[in-house]
Amino acid sequence: MTRYLVISSDGHAGPPPEVYRDYLAADFRQAFDRHQEELTAGRMVNTEFVEEWDAETGDHDMRAGYDPSARDRILDQEGVAAEVLFPDADVLGTGRLASSPFGSGLGSGQDVDPAALKEGARAHNRWLSDFCRTNPDRRIGVAVVPLTAGVEDAVGEVHAAAALGLRGVMIPTRWFDSPAYLDPMYDPFWNACAETGMVLHTHSGAGPADYGLGPGMVPIYAAEAWWWAARPFWVLVLSGVFERHPRLRYSIAENGAWWVPDLVRRMDEKWLGGHNTRKFGEVFKEDLTMRPSEYVDRNCFFAASTPGVDEIERRHAIGVGNLLWGNDLPHPEGTYPHTRKWIKERFKDVPEPEARQILGQNAAGLYRLDEGTLGVIAARIGPTVEEVHGP
Numbered sequence: 001m002t003r004y005l006v007i008s009s010d011g012h013a014g015p016p017p018e019v020y021r022d023y024l025a026a027d028f029r030q031a032f033d034r035h036q037e038e039l040t041a042g043r044m045v046n047t048e049f050v051e052e053w054d055a056e057t058g059d060h061d062m063r064a065g066y067d068p069s070a071r072d073r074i075l076d077q078e079g080v081a082a083e084v085l086f087p088d089a090d091v092l093g094t095g096r097l098a099s100s101p102f103g104s105g106l107g108s109g110q111d112v113d114p115a116a117l118k119e120g121a122r123a124h125n126r127w128l129s130d131f132c133r134t135n136p137d138r139r140i141g142v143a144v145v146p147l148t149a150g151v152e153d154a155v156g157e158v159h160a161a162a163a164l165g166l167r168g169v170m171i172p173t174r175w176f177d178s179p180a181y182l183d184p185m186y187d188p189f190w191n192a193c194a195e196t197g198m199v200l201h202t203h204s205g206a207g208p209a210d211y212g213l214g215p216g217m218v219p220i221y222a223a224e225a226w227w228w229a230a231r232p233f234w235v236l237v238l239s240g241v242f243e244r245h246p247r248l249r250y251s252i253a254e255n256g257a258w259w260v261p262d263l264v265r266r267m268d269e270k271w272l273g274g275h276n277t278r279k280f281g282e283v284f285k286e287d288l289t290m291r292p293s294e295y296v297d298r299n300c301f302f303a304a305s306t307p308g309v310d311e312i313e314r315r316h317a318i319g320v321g322n323l324l325w326g327n328d329l330p331h332p333e334g335t336y337p338h339t340r341k342w343i344k345e346r347f348k349d350v351p352e353p354e355a356r357q358i359l360g361q362n363a364a365g366l367y368r369l370d371e372g373t374l375g376v377i378a379a380r381i382g383p384t385v386e387e388v389h390g391p
Contacts, residue, residue: 005364009324011329065090084142086106086201108148169201170203173205207225207228252302257304323357324366
């Protein structure tokens with residue numbers, strides 16, 4: 001092919017509040033209205049930035065978040081053949097779009113009534129399934145599953161989401177006061193994901209909640225957010241989840257991958273029995289028959305949305321076959337509306353076979369996509385090899 005097959009491993013979709021309301025059971029709608037009012041009252045809106053963003057994108061109503069024709073037009077414009085879809089499309093704080101109801105999306109649903117949390121997740125999943133059906137070849141839906149609100153219900157939601165045609169599940173990044181993900185109580189859930197072929201995801205969003213609105217709150221959150229999003233990774237690897245569930249596949253979205261090589265190298269060193277862990281005997285091997293890096297290579301993927309220079313330079317240490325590209329549409333911290341420019345900027349010096357893997361082939365394999373069908377779309381709108389690597 002003279003063009004690249006580009007698949008975004010991290011996009012966001014969600015409708016205006018009134019649309020979500022119709023997907024909720026009737027006895028939850030008034031509570032949803034109150035929750036939306038509370039969210040609106042606490043929003044931080046940079047009005048000047050929002051005005052600039054509206055002017056740059058020409059999408060004042062943020063229709064890219066929920067309108068199929070607007071979405072497809074933008075995908076064509078950006079050269080993206082297909083995309084993985086998470087909740088919470090509006091991060092500008094405008095309230096034009098709603099987050100997954102009752103905080104069931106990226107915020108991990110802290111301090112929310114479990115019944116409302118589960119209903120909010122089901123509403124989002126039903127809406128997302130309908131949205132994906134408008135163009136199933138290009139939309140890969142990820143269901144919201146509030147695992148920490150109850151394992152048995154979460155197992156049921158995995159099967160329900162698979163029946164709706166969704167391709168993966170997103171669990172809370174943080175477990176807060178619930179048992180950590182190393183607890184064997186979660187094994188039926190991991191098994192359900194593996195059996196159905198639903199890719200497991202965590203996504204950046206929830207962060208520390210112990211410093212309120214004090215000085216430096218946003219900069220501190222930005223400095224720490226990656227750690228909270230990455231924490232389930234080493235918990236799942238080192239507690240033997242992938243040992244017990246070898247078919248389970250896991251993707252960490254919008255959290256970069258610059259940190260991966262050093263962490264994995266240190267995990268291997270401890271497993272092998274380096275000088276500083278000899279006193280522990282064989283404890284690092286009790287739950288793992290392979291080196292941690294082998295589970296990472298087999299089971300884990302890093303959806304490094306809008307990858308930086310570090311991810312590209314360290315791609316071999318991260319694993320060229322484990323790294324996924326994403327554009328974070330329609331979030332302003334992503335590459336939209338300049339995706340073609342950013343692809344060239346990051347991949348111009350990357351050999352074509354490696355660029356093809358990271359930009360699309362790895363995602364196609366992970367989500368079991370039809371590369372032939374997507375190839376037809378890529379042949380029409382994908383960035384050309386010359387466009388990416390030429391002068």
